[in-house]
Amino acid sequence: MFKMSKVKTNAMRILDQKKIEYNVITYDVIDGKIDGTSVAQKIHRDSKEVYKTLVAEGQSKELYVFVLPVEEELDLKKAAQVTLEKNINMLHVKEIQKNTGYIRGGCSPIGMKKSYKTFINESAEQLDKIIISAGKIGTQIEIEPHLLSDVTKAEFKEIIRS
DSSP: OOOOOSSOOHHHHHHHHTTOOOEEEEOOOTTOOOSHHHHHHHTTOOTTTBEEEEEEEETTSOEEEEEEETTSOBOHHHHHHHHTOSOEEEOOHHHHHHHHSOOTTOOOSSSOSSOOEEEEEGGGGGSSOEEEEEEETTEEEEEOHHHHHHHHTOEEEOOBOO
16 A cells, blocks of 8 residues: 655655654555645544644744644744744745745655754654654655664654644
8 A cells, every 4th residue: 555665855865864764654645635734544543643834923034843643733922932032934835945944744854954943742752653854745754763863863842832
């Protein structure tokens, strides 16, 4: 049902280089449904295991990366608190590729153009593995949350809207 990706993404190359274990999961994108909930359904996984990557900008113009369950919403107040910013706003979709090297729907927290301060929602710590974008639409990476945290130098924080 899942085929191994023949294409190595930047995120996969980094994980390989650091000898970090992960699984590749691919899904069909012909129907155009690439939102996180659709991806979870396509790969037959609980949406609580599938995480999305969001990029936001602080008042300081610094960029931040947030990794959270696909069905949850980033709480901008909590995001501002954990980043020590006065306020924070989502990066405009037109700015994503320029700043990360990834496109919307295929944004991985691993292997962005620059190393941005990254936060993973603390719910990930309760799971053995989470699923994130591999940096290409149609390709996901299944990885242990602490290994993801190590490779991205991320902190586990409460960042979702209650």
